Amino acid sequence: xxxxxxxxxxxxxxxxxxxxxxxxxxxxxxxxxxxxxxxxxxxxxxxxxxxxxxxxxxxxxxxxxxxxxxxxxxxxxxxxxxxxxxxxxxxxxxxxxxxxxxxxxxxxxxxxxxxxxxxxxxxxxxxxxxxxxxxxxxxxxxxxxxxxxxxxxxxxxxxxxxxxxxxxxxxxxxxxxxxxxxxxxxxxxxxxxxxxxxxxxxxxxxxxxxxxxxxxxxxxxxxxxxxxxxxxxxxxxxxxxxxxxxxxxxxxxxxxxxxxxxxxxxxxxxxxxxxxxxxxxxxxxxxxxxxxxx
Amino acid sequence: xxxxxxxxxxxxxxxxxxxxxxxxxxxxxxxxxxxxxxxxxxxxxxxxxxxxxxxxxxxxxxxxxxxxxxxxxxxxxxxxxxxxxxxxxxxxxxxxxxxxxxxxxxxxxxxxxxxxxxxxxxxxxxxxxxxxxxxxxxxxxxxxxxxxxxxxxxxxxxxxxxxxxxxxxxxxxxxxxxxxxxxxxxxxxxxxxxxxxxxxxxxxxxxxxxxxxxxxxxxxxxxxxxxxxxxxxxxxxxxxxxxxxxxxxxxxxxxxxxxxxxxxxxxxxxxxxxxxxxxxxxxxxxxxxxxx
Numbered sequence: 001x002x003x004x005x006x007x008x009x010x011x012x013x014x015x016x017x018x019x020x021x022x023x024x025x026x027x028x029x030x031x032x033x034x035x036x037x038x039x040x041x042x043x044x045x046x047x048x049x050x051x052x053x054x055x056x057x058x059x060x061x062x063x064x065x066x067x068x069x070x071x072x073x074x075x076x077x078x079x080x081x082x083x084x085x086x087x088x089x090x091x092x093x094x095x096x097x098x099x100x101x102x103x104x105x106x107x108x109x110x111x112x113x114x115x116x117x118x119x120x121x122x123x124x125x126x127x128x129x130x131x132x133x134x135x136x137x138x139x140x141x142x143x144x145x146x147x148x149x150x151x152x153x154x155x156x157x158x159x160x161x162x163x164x165x166x167x168x169x170x171x172x173x174x175x176x177x178x179x180x181x182x183x184x185x186x187x188x189x190x191x192x193x194x195x196x197x198x199x200x201x202x203x204x205x206x207x208x209x210x211x212x213x214x215x216x217x218x219x220x221x222x223x224x225x226x227x228x229x230x231x232x233x234x235x236x237x238x239x240x241x242x243x244x245x246x247x248x249x250x251x252x253x254x255x256x257x258x259x260x261x262x263x264x265x266x267x268x269x270x271x272x273x274x275x276x277x278x279x280x281x282x283x284x285x286x287x288x289x290x291x292x293x294x
Numbered sequence: 295x296x297x298x299x300x301x302x303x304x305x306x307x308x309x310x311x312x313x314x315x316x317x318x319x320x321x322x323x324x325x326x327x328x329x330x331x332x333x334x335x336x337x338x339x340x341x342x343x344x345x346x347x348x349x350x351x352x353x354x355x356x357x358x359x360x361x362x363x364x365x366x367x368x369x370x371x372x373x374x375x376x377x378x379x380x381x382x383x384x385x386x387x388x389x390x391x392x393x394x395x396x397x398x399x400x401x402x403x404x405x406x407x408x409x410x411x412x413x414x415x416x417x418x419x420x421x422x423x424x425x426x427x428x429x430x431x432x433x434x435x436x437x438x439x440x441x442x443x444x445x446x447x448x449x450x451x452x453x454x455x456x457x458x459x460x461x462x463x464x465x466x467x468x469x470x471x472x473x474x475x476x477x478x479x480x481x482x483x484x485x486x487x488x489x490x491x492x493x494x495x496x497x498x499x500x501x502x503x504x505x506x507x508x509x510x511x512x513x514x515x516x517x518x519x520x521x522x523x524x525x526x527x528x529x530x531x532x533x534x535x536x537x538x539x540x541x542x543x544x545x546x547x548x549x550x551x552x553x554x555x556x557x558x559x560x561x562x563x564x565x566x567x568x569x570x571x572x573x574x575x576x577x578x579x580x581x582x583x584x585x586x
Contacts, residue, residue: 062327188402194366195403198395199416199463202387217415220405224449228401 005063006142007183008149015057016147019260020156023144026053026263029271030140034133036274040125042284043132050139057147070138074131078124085123122288129286150176155250169248177233185226192221315339316392316471316502317363321372324358332358333526335372342470345497346504347513347534350523351548356506359523360473363504364393377470391420394469398476400453400460409435409451410444413462420467434466437492454485461489471502478509490516511552514538514571522547539569 010016015023030050037043054064086100100122105115157172196217197203203214277283317340325331333355340346348356361367362374365381374381377392397403406412414431422430435441438458443451448459457477464472474493478486494516497503507513513520513534520537522530530543537543538555551559558570558579566583570576 065327191397191399192402194361195395195397197366197386198364198390198397199403199467200387200390200419202385202419217403217405221402224405225401 005066005183005186006145007180009059009146011058011147013056013058013147014259015053015143017257017259018147018263019254019256020144020148020153021256022260022263022267023148025267027140027144029267030136032271033274034136036278037284038126038129038133038289039284039286040129040132043129043136047132047136047139050136050143054139054143057143059143059146063142063146064139067135067138070131070135073134074128077127077131077134079119079127081127081130082119082121082124083117085126086120122286126286126289145179149252150180151250152252152254155252155254158248170243173242181226184229185222188225189218189222192218195221314341315375316342316377318375319362319369319372320374322359322362322369322374323371324362324367325370326358331370331526333362336526336528338521338528338531340471340502340504342502343497343500344502344504345493345516345518346502347517347520348504348506348523349508349510349513349520349537349547349549354523354547355526356523357475358526359528360395360475360504360506363471363473364395365389366395387419390416390467390469392469393471393473394464394467395473396461396464396475396477398479400456403460403463404448404456407447408444409440409446409448409459412448412459413440413444413466416463416467430466430468434462437465437495438462439488454481457481457485458489461492465496469501471504472496473504473506475506476508477505478507478512510538510550511554514552514555522549534571535569538571 030046033046034043037046082103083106100120102118103121103124105118107114107116109115154172154176157167157175158169160167193203201214201217203211203218205211205214274284278285317338319336319338322333322336322338323331324333336359348359350356358367362369362381363376365374365376365384365386368382376384376389379389379392381389404412406415410431413435414427417427417430432441435444438461440451440455440459440462443455448456451459461474461477472493474489477489477493481489490512493503493505497516505512505517517534520530520532520534521528522537522543524547529546530537530540532540537549538551543549544551552571554570554573554576558566558568558576561580566579568575568579570579
């Protein structure tokens with residue numbers, strides 16, 4: 001089990017120097033673009049673009065190693081959509097000519113009563129694109145956290161104001177602390193896994209009831225120690241006057257540079273262009289999906 | 295600690311007579327994914343009945359090494375054999391019948407609602423009969439003096455008691471080899487002594503004990519063999535006395551001498567060259583010197 005290591009790391013890169021807002025806008029545009037397309041090829045291009053940004057940020061590939069678990073999600077989507085896609089019923093007015101193609105049957109022909117439960121090519125394809133959306137979003141998200149110093153993120157969020165309303169500092173603190181604790185909990189998880197395996201617990205058997213029982217030996221120690229360390233954290237906060245009724249100051253000031261204007265404009269243009277391409281021209285949208293409504 | 299019941303712990307005793315290594319590493323190298331090597335070319339033969347201390351500064355590869363002894367880590371190069379089984383092709387759950395591993399932090403393993411349940415968990419996994427579970431669990435809990443607290447919730451125990459509970463849960467498995475990863479860190483003097491006494495008794499009862507430690511006084515007093523790790527290599531494999539006489543090793547690893555050995559060093563200027571490891575040895579050496 002690879003440790004999830006998404007903690008800020010210091011590096012002199014273009015992405016690191018960007019304003020937190022620009023990077024949040026990047027996350028939002030990835031969400032928008034991934035939602036606009038549902039054709040695997042287009043989503044693959046989006047994923048390549050995100051990898052490009054990660055390379056620009058000089059993020060070492062091993063930080064993304066834990067992403068292999070996404071392969072299971074993709075596989076799950078492909079199979080479930082392959083089976084159930086055609087049973088969703090109302091597809092609206094689909095003008096394009098096509099026919100459902102059966103890839104294979106989950107209940108094979110040689111089995112009694114077979115063949116049953118067909119896996120449909122178009123459904124599997126759609127499932128694949130849903131999986132790729134998850135991959136795209138999961139790849140983009142760590143870029144914000146890995147390249148932005150937590151206190152810069154906190155600083156930015158505390159500057160956000162709508163009229164006289166601000167985001168309460170407590171919320172911001174919870175938000176940024178949660179990120180900080182992901183690697184800690186992940187490490188805790190690994191150590192617990194080692195300790196339980198050492199006393200003969202076998203993870204990954206075929207008996208589901210036994211597996212649930214076995215998982216309690218993992219989750220109970222991890223949850224208990226997380227709760228205890230959260231309690232310790234509150235004590236540490238109190239001793240450092242958390243919530244003192246004065247204006248907070250920050251050592252790091254985050255500056256909005258010229259590059260931020262450029263990147264912001266570029267992101268908005270790309271996102272809008274993708275939306276127009278998909279919704280008005282139907283590029284990157286599978287012909288047999290309800291999303292195609294023109 | 296009250297009287298112990300180590301009766302059934304003594305069956306590994308017969309192993310002492312054999313010369314066959316129970317843990318054997320050949321050209322063992324390991325690197326953590328994406329990082330530089332943590333172990334390089336370690337060759338070791340650990341025979342049944344040894345009391346082995348593994349010492350070295352933080353990050354020298356001690357824990358990485360011992361994690362190979364029950365298959366938690368698989369060698370990048372070379373191989374590790376535990377009682378003839380290659381760790382690459384054997385499940386950790388199977389190796390856990392041969393090598394018991396006590397971790398530094400008991401809170402990584404305690405999950406049950408009572409001391410008894412926690413201590414007997416491993417035995418139930420090994421599908422032993424109810425009587426055997428009953429017997430081995432009580433023996434293990436008595437050995438760490440927690441038998442009276444068997445119905446307590448583990449969270450209601452002190453840190454030292456939880457460490458002993460974690461130890462008991464491994465003891466109950468009755469494995470011929472026992473690995474203790476820094477067993478005395480964070481323990482007060484009394485618990486430290488209790489843990490060491492327990493280790494000594496288990497060793498006397500025929501178990502092979504491996505201890506990762508920073509505590510040189512423990513090494514001097516109990517270990518029969520010391521392996522010094524530095525930058526992923528076993529740079530010295532000798533008796534405690536030989537290690538504490540080896541200035542080169544001591545200097546390059548920053549190991550501190552136990553107080554008794556320090557006094558003995560101070561006495562060198564007065565013509566007493568013996569490196570003593572325990573208080574009684576030192577007293578004896580001094581008395582002999584005074585008489586002459």
